[in-house]
Amino acid sequence: MFSFTNQDVLVVGGSSGIGLATAKAFAAAGARVTIASRSGEKLAAALKEIGDGSRSQVLDTGDALAVESFLAAHTWNHVVVSAAKTPSGPVRQLSLEDAHTAMESKFWGAYRVARAARIRDGGSLTIVSGFLSVRPSATSVLQGAINAALESLVRGMALEFSPVRVNAVSPGMIRTPLWSGMDDDKREAMFAAVAEKLPAKRAGEPEDIANAVLYAAATPFTTGSTIVVDGGGSIA
Template sequence: MTAHPLAGQTVAVFGGSSGIGFATAQAAHALGARIVLVSRSEDRLDRARAALGDAETRALDLRDAPAVRAFFDAREPFHHVVVSAADLSVGPLRQRSLADECAAMDSKFWGAVNVAHAARIVAGGSLTLVSGMIGTRPTGAATMLSAINAAIDTLAKALATEMAPVRVNCVSPGRIETPWWDYLPPDQRLALFDKTAAATPLRRIGRPEEVAAQIVHLMQNGFMTGSVVLVDGGGSVG
């Protein structure tokens, strides 16, 4: 087995400037892939490129469908595309404005749809979406996000039949320690992580690189499509 199984392959990572997306870019880069990082923030992209050492970057908002289309039309087809981007906040539906809930849907669900609609991917390549465990085990503490994640799971399955021979899969993480949680004060964040860990069989939360490992596996496994893979430390059954 070659030490660089993705050598010569191109990988676009939407949401690639931090968290799961950046961990995926690191893992794919280590296996020889050429990386294009896509994110809304130029500053975060600059930091991610410096940390990765070798990557193209593009500032882009997934909610802008024409811009997403132009991004793909200006390049040769990718071997693999990953969508982990989402700009959203969460809470109980009845405690939030409908405008905020529509914005969450626009970012995470319609952002994934925009990429799927425009992506140019080589035959046998892959599109991997990232949903979340609460699509399988919904919670009223994040009602719309539960629904959005379930929709992304189904989107991946349907796209697998539509886009073949391009392979389409979805990775559904549990609670992962990423910068997304930085909106919480440190003591609240730690309490939430401790509470989550206590309720899962592995008694801990996940790390971005653990989700990235599964995403990169899906890039390489040519017989996987239409799958929704839970990477949740057993949280969906705990």
């Protein structure tokens, strides 16, 4: 089991889904965890799940001044970026406005955090990307391009930020609140169909991705890497 006792961890996007699972895993491993997201209401609910000693910060990664102001006041052992709002669709159907929103949120949001975060030497920055970077979809072309751009950014920052380590974790389809807008029957049918096609024969859970994030943070010889956690989705 990994230990992060007396280490300070920031999880941007830590109020739900993969980010919340990651924050809970760090807290269980002894870290002092701060979660950040846009919604104060979601943050308050998440803190109850994470437990005593955790803190929260309302933060919009689209607001460069707010990001810089908050991050300038703190130093971290590990920073995780899991926050993104990415409208999806084929290139010829996705509006340019929605395309800009997706790029602004997932790529530039992570970029703002990465450039402003103060991380102790030997610490880590981990960015959550996605397996569409290597397994493109005709209905989510931009999402694949954004994920690929993030993974390329990670490799470059691993050189620039050394001795801080920089990695990406690339999930496949994961059971998160992202799918909560679907009818229950349709959602479960979708996950069942995905599981049948995957070598792992199951859908992913947020905890699967959290395990990979903690590995990246805890392993001092891991940097510039993309850790794919997709149940075999990129090869199926």
